[in-house]
Structure formats: C-alpha cells, structure tokens
Amino acid sequence: MTKKILISTNTNEEAIKKSLFIGICFPITSDQNFFNKLTTYQDLNATHNCWAYRIGNEYRFNDDGEPSGTAGKPILAAIDGADFDAVGALVIRHYGGIKLGTGGLARAYGGTIAKNLKQADFEFHVPKSELRIEIGFQYSQILHQLLNQYDGISLDQNFNSSGVNNLVELPNDQIEDFTSSLNNHTKGSAEIILIES
Structure with missing residues (x-):
C-alpha cells in the first residue's frame, strides 16, 4: 500500500x-x-x-x-x-x-x-521487494514485458547452462499478479523466490 x-x-x-x-x-x-x-x-x-x-x-x-x-x-x-x-x-x-x-x-x-x-x-512511498527468478532462455523477453506491466525493474541478470537467473524488484502489491502471470506464460516452469528483506 x-x-x-x-x-x-x-x-x-x-x-x-x-x-x-x-x-x-x-x-x-x-x-x-x-x-x-x-x-x-x-x-x-x-x-x-x-x-x-x-x-x-x-x-x-x-x-x-x-x-x-x-x-x-x-x-x-x-x-x-x-x-x-x-x-x-x-x-x-x-x-x-x-x-x-x-x-x-x-x-x-x-x-x-x-x-x-x-x-x-x-x-x-511504494513498498517494494526483491525476487530471484530462474527461467528458461525462451521466457526472458516475456519476463521483461511483465516487469514493465507490473512496475518492476530488473536489478541483475545472469545466464547459465539451464537458463537465466534474474534479480528483480516489484511493488509489494503487484507481486501476486506478476507471479501468477509469469507462471502462466512459463507453464509453471519459473522458479520464483521472494527475498526476505
């Protein structure tokens, strides 16, 4: 809020x-x-x-x-x-x-x-939280589109053999909808971890 x-x-x-x-x-x-x-x-x-x-x-x-x-x-x-x-x-x-x-x-x-x-x-002041998100390469563009849609930003991105490891920041009141949309687009394959501040 x-x-x-x-x-x-x-x-x-x-x-x-x-x-x-x-x-x-x-x-x-x-x-x-x-x-x-x-x-x-x-x-x-x-x-x-x-x-x-x-x-x-x-x-x-x-x-x-x-x-x-x-x-x-x-x-x-x-x-x-x-x-x-x-x-x-x-x-x-x-x-x-x-x-x-x-x-x-x-x-x-x-x-x-x-x-x-x-x-x-x-x-x-909009309270925000960081999320660590592991996704396949093919979903990288979708992730960035969703971040724009839900007022989020990408803080860091690392590519590895299994896909892309992302650190993102989102307003707390957008996290649930963002997570739901990302899971839909990635068919549930995204690994999403909320980083406790």
Missing part, C-alpha cells in the same frame, strides 16, 4: 483557550531514531510533551500526564487518517489556565497534528 512520507520536519502552532499547542512532525527510520529526535524536539519546560509514531505496523503513543486516551491516541489517529508512514509527531502544550475536558483535549491534540500533516511536504 502506498503511503505518504515526510520530506522534512514540519511545525505548526495552535492557540486553544489560552493553551498553546505546538505540533512537530518529523520523518523517522526506526523507533530508536524516533526517540533520538523526540529528545531533541521536546520542551522540558512545557506542561506536556505528548507524542505518537508510526513506522510500518509498529506504533506507540504517550499522553505524558494528560488524561488517558486524550493526547497520544488522537495524535496517532491523525497520522493514520492522513495516510502517513515513517513519521513521528510531538505536541508540546503550554497550559493557559482553562481546562478543555477530555473531548476538547482529544480534538486539540489530534487537530494540531492533522493540520500539521495537511500542510507538510511529502512524497509517496
């Missing part, structure tokens, strides 16, 4: 009932990378530093003293709702003296990040 990836760190501010909410969204490569950046961005003088991150199927969030479920979860929901991946989000709150209630807090935290991501620069 195609996801949006942040190009750079994006910051925005929201003043809500005298509290200042500062939203910071930043690209991440791992959970450790997230915590390193979080240490850099958080404001220890603020009332709360609430955060969430999503990287593939891995996610975490933290309410940092706000009532349970009113900060971290809405931040994560804003990330997921905007279709982003590999992103960390922090909302720094400077309390202004007026309580917002649980619904108001959830809207403030989630809304700050939703607005941030709406204005952030991003690019689309």
